[in-house]
Amino acid sequence: MSQQLIEQIKTIQLQPAKKVALAYSGGLDSTLCIKLLQNFYHTEQVLLINVNVGQGAVEIEKARTQASSLDLDVIHLDAEEEFLSEWVSKAIKANSSYGGYPLATAMTRHLIAKKVTEIALEHKCDAVSEGTTGKSNDQFRMRNTFELFGSGIRTIQPIREFDLSRVDEKQLAEYFGIAYYEAMFGGDDKTIWCRSIASGAITSLDQIPPDVWIWYVPIEQAKDESTYLDIEFSNGIPIAVDNKEMSLKEILNHLNTVGGQNGIGFIDTWEQDVIDVKSREFYEAPGAVIILEAHKNLERVCFPKDELRFKETVDSEWARLVFNGDWFHPLKADLDAFIDKSQEAITGKVRLMIYKGSIRVIECTSKYSLYKPEIRALQSRGFDQRICGPAAELKALPYRILAMRK
Structure with missing residues (x-):
């Protein structure tokens, strides 16, 4: 089955890219992208860029270890403080919720893509790359950011471009000798x-x-x-x-x-x-x-x-x-x-x-609280209730007019 996948991929017309900056987490998607870039895009140099957005030391070390197993180094960028102060702080102020989701990955993908683009331009890369699929929201988040900050730099998204399922990815990982671990099918972020x-x-x-x-x-x-x-x-x-x-x-x-x-x-x-x-x-x-x-x-x-x-x-x-x-x-x-x-x-x-x-x-x-129990509480005499009589009469006027329509 792996060989069939390889033959299918070979039939796809691809534009080569000699030097590529890759958003790299050390997971299955981004690690497989290394081999796909090297074998099918004829990439001579892949810059692995791992951005710390608060995933923790264990995840960062996993990425380093995975890259080392492929005889590659990682460019590590520490953006955790920036993520907290410039991104999470805005999320808190905005009560960030998309159907209950606090919008974590949605934010980090923008930040990571911006950092990858900066490295790509600094190192005069031909392209930037990342491992999202055609079913992923991240493909839009990262592509938008690449376009904005990349001055027209080319974007390569191998998993999507080869139409690979997760099962396909695992078969290719075995074919290329890539070790991976998933506690659950699909991984996590x-x-x-x-x-x-x-x-x-x-x-x-x-x-x-x-x-x-x-x-x-x-x-x-x-x-x-x-x-x-x-x-x-x-x-x-x-x-x-x-x-x-x-x-x-x-x-x-x-x-x-x-x-x-x-x-x-x-x-x-x-x-x-x-x-x-x-x-x-x-x-x-x-x-x-x-x-x-x-x-x-x-x-x-x-x-x-x-x-x-x-x-x-x-x-x-x-x-x-x-x-x-x-x-x-x-x-x-x-x-x-x-x-x-x-x-x-x-x-x-x-x-x-x-x-x-x-x-x-x-x-x-809060010193800015608008709740004043001395005014609102039923047990207090915060204001003369009789002043609300004319206000209630005026508020009811449209309903008197509606009654006339009958």
Whole structure:
């Protein structure tokens, strides 16, 4: 079967590329791309570019080891801090959610493609390359970014161009002597913000092995007692947990652990992808789920009704753009400007109770809070209620007119 695949690939007319910069994770897709470039595009030099976006030291070392087995070096770029400060921070302010997905991979693919393009131009490469398939949303995210920053540099996407299924890829990996490991069919993609589990390869929860989770503890195995968290925000960004100031990285590491132990962070959603085809997607994101829930509640306390309604519309459009591969679109920058301005009022503290997969807001306080119990509470005399009589009469006037129509 492998030989048949090779013969099929040989019939495809390809333009050679002598020097190619490859977005390299060390997984099956990007590792196979090395051999495909060398054998069918006649590439003499493949620059492997591995970008740290918070996937962790273990994943980075796996990439180095895999490259070493092929007698190749890796150009490693550390973009974790940039990802947190310039990307995740924007995601928090925008309450990032595409059907419940916090948009992790959707962001990192833009960032990785930008870094790969910079290296390609610096080293005067003929092309840039990456290992997405024709069924992947990432093909759009990366291609858009390559086009924007690459000054017309050629893009090669071998897996898609050869129309390879995952089964085909595994056969070719064996043919070329590429070692790979997958805990699940389809692999996974991890960042400190969110982990994508075997994207598009799973149709039933029963297909997920119980030992696959990194942070999340299934509800039936989660702690039997409640955990309380105090999260403090400044201008929309979390700065402290339980009165201890931390960096965003420290906060996410802490909440991923604590949240996971309490059964928080499992996301199961039906996703409508860029080409409008549905897929069932699973994610693991305890820290993101907790932070976004706290942030949304703080906005509800601090925003006037019309600002909150409009912000929800902006957040939805922000998520759609990022998911569809438009992080660098001018409209996305315009939305960021509005969102950043709105966050000047999002400073305060949210107290949460988490228990076996549930999150409950206990208290939400801010110096910018528009909740005034001394005015609104039923037990108070915040204002003379009689002044609302004419207002209610005026509000009812259109209904009096509607009654006349009968």
